[in-house]
Amino acid sequence: MNIALWVVQGILAVAFLIAGGTKLALSNQRLLERGPAMAWVGDFSQRSVKTIGTLEVLGALSLVIPPALDFATVLTPTAATGFVLLMFGATIVHLRRGETVAIGLPILLGVLALVVVFLRALAL
Template sequence: MNLALWIVAGLLAVVALTGGITKAFVPREKLAAVRGGGWTAGIGAGSIKALGILELLAAIGLILPAVVGIAPVLVPVTAVCWAVLMVGAMITHGRRGEALYVVVNLVYLVLAALVAWGRFGPGSFAG
């Protein structure tokens, strides 16, 4: 169970890191030109960068607290926050009729829920 939770958290961290770097450092105009980036047209550049920073923090929060052993409870808390972020992403893509991206975000949400459940429960770092 522990290994599976580490793998899932690692995969989510890679997704969050990739998305965070893209949103925080790529100009909005370039994001809008990429497939699936049309959602950026109605959002300010600062908001997109803020989402990118949140995703970068999620990438850190899914791994680092457990690795260093300082406040490992932040791992499941971060997973819950990631799940909430994915709900927002699903709503945004759903409003735009982008069913594929809704499904992708749903998969990320389920994986985050698995990490949260596992790290709050049977695979907790407290035991």
């Protein structure tokens, strides 16, 4: 079970490192040019997108570093809770924009994060 949980945390960490890193590295205009999956960026300020990117990167690191070092392990379920909330918000944004095809990934990532919340919280 522990190996499966580490795999889920690794998948989430990579996904959010890539997503957050992209938001930090590119301007809103460049993100919009990446296609319809990033069209939501047009509804948010540059500062908001950078904040989301920063939270994604910090959360991704908090998913793997604390349990790997066995230090401040409460950060892992806390970060996963943040991702559940973030993905809930992302789903709502896509639904409001009528992008029903775009809600699959946020729902999947949110469910995976919810698994981490419960299983890591049980381990505390």
